[in-house]
């Protein structure tokens with residue numbers, strides 16, 4: 001009999017580094033430290049009033065006190081199909097949609113539905129810290145494809161082709177990207193989609209930051225540009241980032257009907273339907289206009305500018321201008337190994353610890369995203385906090401000898 005208390009499968013999961021940094025920063029703050037956190041992956045805006053009001057009304061309606069179909073409210077699926085047509089030009093039927101507990105749950109369901117043990121998944125780095133875990137839980141093997149600022153943190157078809165083996169089942173594609181803020185131009189999205197079709201590779205394309213792009217960069221949806229991909233494509237999306245609804249936990253996956261049916265069966269035994277009140281709120285969100293995200297986008301554009309300028313002014317720090325999402329991903333490699341106020345950090349993990357301890361600033365080390373030497377700084381925080389936080393960072397790093 002096994003003496004292991006925790007299964008090897010689950011025991012191997014590492015804590016989410018982004019949530020860990022955020023939790024540590026919040027704990028220090030609660031203890032009275034004036035910490036400024038750049039760790040959060042969520043808009044600092046409230047959910048728009050009309051969405052909250054729809055939820056209030058939903059609470060009072062006894063229909064929402066009951067189970068609904070595990071795959072989601074039919075009217076929400078219809079609305080997601082209409083929203084997808086409006087925003088991406090992608091035509092899908094409600095039967096190709098599964099409403100999930102956030103985009104994260106859609107990612108989990110996707111890999112559970114697609115992967116067999118030993119299947120390889122190509123994952124361009126820097127990557128969102130969550131992806132490797134659900135791939136491993138499904139028995140898949142993550143194949144990391146490093147990128148850096150020389151290519152704008154974008155992977156090329158040549159790189160994908162060099163990594164392809166007979167075991168390659170899927171590619172994870174994310175644009176706009178967390179953590180780099182990179183947005184792929186349309187011709188590159190098309191080329192990658194065509195490569196996937198040619199080699200019968202599935203693509204899970206994460207479109208959760210679709211509406212957050214800056215300076216003329218524009219989101220394009222791979223299955224719209226390459227319609228032949230539709231039979232091997234899963235789109236992941238949700239209300240979290242577009243409508244400042246991270247806490248409501250509503251996302252969705254869009255895919256071929258057989259994959260959606262399989263994932264719905266899985267979900268019916270795991271979580272059943274997403275909370276109905278949240279689904280009603282999401283319905284009000286996706287059926288409504290995009291005014292709220294426009295307001296956020298204006299603020300994020302301004303903050304992206306400030307952050308990029310202030311980071312680039314710090315000697316030893318280089319930073320690409322964020323093109324989308326709400327993150328900057330500067331490189332700190334030139335500072336590693338140097339004396340900073342009597343300390344000599346050799347990794348960005350150590351540097352992030354020092355910065356938190358001595359400057360009261362929380363940043364997420366690049367190691368969490370498969371990219372040592374970098375760190376992720378969210379600009380989803382108030383302008384004054386942003387300026388103060390980067391000034392403190394500059395002051396501390398300015399001590400480097």
Ligand SMILES: Cc1ncc(COP(=O)(O)O)c(C=O)c1O
Pocket residue numbers: 041101102103104105128174177178206208237238239240246250251
């Ligand atoms: C790239 C990406 N995909 C998906 C998600 C999941 O969002 P949620 O589960 O809150 O809908 C996030 C959240 O940080 C993300 O950054």
